[in-house]
Amino acid sequence: PYEFNITDYYRDISPVLFRRFISFTGIRDGADLPRWKKASCLVEERSRSPRAVNIDPGYVNGARLVLASTKDHAHRIYLGEGIHAEVTLRFRFRKWQAFDYTFPDFAAGTYDEFLSAAREQWIKETQSRRSCG
Template structure:
């Protein structure tokens, strides 16, 4: 029988998507109020791999990643996802954008070996955590590179995204 041990702290990562720079800035400010100072902030990448969000969020989306200085226990992921969902609702209520969802916040965490994303949607490759939240292994780090899985979103397979995730690995070290 293996010994039960406490998990190592992980790097909190939030993927923020919007067509509005002010929404990304608002989201980062509120996330830092809740989760502490961001250690790394990616450029606002063009998000062109899918039109899945077109009706809900409009065209010309940008995606930006925020990695936080303060590490978390991985068991906190469900609570973080619920908190980011609440932030999305707060932004809708205080903004005057015409889209039903002008800001999307998708949290996850990064370890030296993997990138995990939280989701409210169940699927065959997702594990239930708690409070209606699931976790998905999105990328694994093997042979000194990020490796996609059959269900990995196309944008997470981009070299520029993965270069940022590698910076995050260095931050975690």
């Protein structure tokens, strides 16, 4: 886990917060992002009142990290069912690169090692799919 102290926005959860990432093997369809976000919202709602967790599903591929949100902003694309997608980081010139809207903790490179490992796993799985031809 990574200590999360960038903002006090989530103080209703706990005064001390940690960010955790979970990665699954197997290629997933990014078109399922709205379903993943809706499921994560249910977990958040059931966690307790006030909520005990904040879950932001997304995916990593060879070029980007995409996160889902229920909040609209100019840089987010509406996917339907009240869910938006955001390219939070891009992978270019062998490194993760932030945008002007990227969350500060992601922009700082704190999670680059984890994201790079997930990206490498995606590349391996994609290559093995292609070789099955």
